[in-house]
Amino acid sequence: xxxxxxxxxxxxxxxxxxxxxxxxxxxxxxxxxxxxxxxxxxxxxxxxxxxxxxxxxxxxxxxxxxxxxxxxxxxxxxxxxxxxxxxxxxxxxxxxxxxxxxxxxxxxxxxxxxxxxxxxxxxxxxxxxxxxxxxxxxxxxxxxxxxxxxxxxxxxxxxxxxxxxxxxxxxxxxxxxxxxxxxxxxxxxxxxxxxxxxxxxxxxxxxxxxxxxxxxxxxxxxxxxxxxxxxxxxxxxxxxxxxxxxxxxxxxxxxxxxxxxxxxxxxxxxxxxxxxxxxxxxxxxxxxxxxxxxxxxxxxxxxxxxxxxxxxxxxxxxxxxxxxxxxxxxxxxxxxxxxxxxxxxxxxxxxxxxxxxxxxxxxxxxxxxxxxxxxxxxxxxxxxxxxxxxxxx
Numbered sequence: 235x236x237x238x239x240x241x242x243x244x245x246x247x248x249x250x251x252x253x254x255x256x257x258x259x260x261x262x263x264x265x266x267x268x269x270x271x272x273x274x275x276x277x278x279x280x281x282x283x284x285x286x287x288x289x290x291x292x293x294x295x296x297x298x299x300x301x302x303x304x305x306x307x308x309x310x311x312x313x314x315x316x317x318x319x320x321x322x323x324x325x326x327x328x329x330x331x332x333x334x335x336x337x338x339x340x341x342x343x344x345x346x347x348x349x350x351x352x353x354x355x356x357x358x359x360x361x362x363x364x365x366x367x368x369x370x371x372x373x374x375x376x377x378x379x380x381x382x383x384x385x386x387x388x389x390x391x392x393x394x395x396x397x398x399x400x401x402x403x404x405x406x407x408x409x410x411x412x413x414x415x416x417x418x419x420x421x422x423x424x425x426x427x428x429x430x431x432x433x434x435x436x437x438x439x440x441x442x443x444x445x446x447x448x449x450x451x452x453x454x455x456x457x458x459x460x461x462x463x464x465x466x467x468x469x470x471x472x473x474x475x476x477x478x479x480x481x482x483x484x485x486x487x488x489x490x491x492x493x494x495x496x497x498x499x500x501x502x503x504x505x506x507x508x509x510x511x512x513x514x515x516x517x518x519x520x521x522x523x524x525x526x527x528x529x530x531x532x533x534x535x536x537x538x539x540x541x542x543x544x545x546x547x548x549x550x551x552x553x554x555x556x557x558x559x560x561x562x563x564x565x566x567x568x569x570x571x572x573x574x575x576x577x578x579x580x581x582x583x584x585x586x587x588x589x590x591x592x593x594x595x596x597x598x599x600x601x602x603x604x605x606x607x608x609x610x611x612x613x614x615x616x617x618x619x620x621x622x623x624x625x626x627x
Contacts, residue, residue, distance in 0.1 A: 254281045254404035255411045256289065259341070259358075261397060263387045263418060264428035266444035267351030270385035272314060272371070275345035276304070277358060278399045280338055281406075286367055287332035288403040290378070291344045293386060297415070298408045299396040302386045304344045305378040307332045310370040316349035318366050324359040329367040336365050346371040346381060354445050389428065391418040392489055419489055422523065422531055440524075440532030458520045458539035459593055461566045465510040465539060467520050481523035481531075482508045488519040488536060550611045550622035557602045559624055563613045565590035571615035575599070578608045590615065601626055 256278040265273035276291045286306040294301030311330045320326045329336070336342060341359050347368035355364055371381035388395050394415040400406050416430045416437040427441045456469040467482055477499040483491035495508050510520075522534040549562040561573060568590055575584035583604060588597055601609075604626045612621045 255406040256280050256399040256401055258397060258399055258414045258432050260429060260431040261387060263430055264389045264426055266426045269383050271381060271383045272346045272348040273351040274387050275343050277343050280336055280340045280342060282404050283335060283338050284401055284403040286329055286334045286336060288401045290400045292398045294396055297396045298398050298413050302380050304369040304381050307376050308370045308374040308379040309367050310347050312347050312368045314348040314350045316351045318353045318355060320356045320359060324356050325363045327363060327365045329365050340365055342367060344369055348372055352445055388418045390424050420533060422533060436535045438532055456522060456534050456537050458537050465513055467508045469522050470505045477524055478527045479525045480506060481525060483521050483523060485519040548613045548620045548622050550624050553624050554627055555601060555624050556627050558598050558600050560596060560598050561611055562594060562596045563615055565592060565595055565615055571613055574612045576610045
């Protein structure tokens with residue numbers, strides 16, 4: 235009982251600590267201004283009330299990231315010419331002292347004190363408060379900040395880069411704080427103003443220019459499914475405001491994409507689908523590009539579809555079974571599948587209809603009453619029959 239109690243306390247402690255960590259919202263990857271590294275910034279939301287000195291933004295190629303950082307203890311008076319503003323009732327609080335206390339559930343930006351670009355953050359705080367923390371990156375007081383003046387965040391990297399925010403006050407360290415990633419080459423083009431946002435850890439790639447930073451419409455549940463003669467690309471949106479259309483893009487390497495279609499936007503919280511009839515018997519990648527009415531764009535996450543002959547096969551496991559087997563098969567429509575089990579001489583010992591769902595179907599079958607020996611499983615599905623075998627011990 236004592237061990238169980240300690241386990242419960244340990245699990246609660248881990249979950250509670252994780253909940254106290256700041257939430258990463260976005261980052262200016264390809265910054266504007268004279269010196270790119272002085273204009274990159276990271277946006278996050280606090281979980282508890284804490285002093286600025288407790289927060290650290292970490293970046294790098296490892297997970298957790300350790301290469302570069304902006305530390306709250308290096309907060310100082312702005313030295314650059316850049317001006318950060320907001321309108322529509324959104325209040326910008328300029329933070330220049332490490333001892334400044336920031337309330338829970340506040341939007342916070344860590345940006346170098348030498349910033350020389352003007353940013354409009356109206357849409358980031360949506361009529362509330364946003365805290366802009368100027369970090370001394372040129373000559374940090376404590377030596378903990380290590381942000382490169384010429385640019386730190388990778389603009390065109392083809393492999394993942396990682397970002398993390400920790401908070402010493404609540405014990406949210408490198409081992410417990412969430413780590414989010416992005417791939418620079420996922421942006422439509424290498425352009426100033428490329429901005430990544432994270433929705434539950436999934437990166438979204440956008441560009442609204444160098445001044446007005448806009449959080450893009452959220453594209454969720456992007457799926458790609460093979461449906462007999464075509465691939466179906468499905469997606470949903472939330473907060474669909476000022477969206478004109480969606481461009482469907484396809485790639486064979488997950489890096490270089492080409493346009494294969496366009497879908498007109500319907501309105502807020504909508505579901506969409508596109509059919510790609512150019513089916514290839516190999517892995518392909520899809521993504522959705524959101525086009526706003528003003529021409530600004532944002533990319534969804536990338537989904538991979540493995541579309542080869544193996545999708546017609548079935549799986550049966552374990553091969554050496556005692557009481558039950560699991561049967562998996564792929565279906566391209568919602569019609570029923572007939573599952574049949576035969577013994578070594580062809581006698582049917584099990585026969586049942588199963589309702590299909592599009593994609594992978596999985597069902598368990600009780601075989602405890604079967605005699606020991608070899609059996610064959612046949613799935614009659616999609617106008618085809620495929621067979622596997624197992625041995626009852």
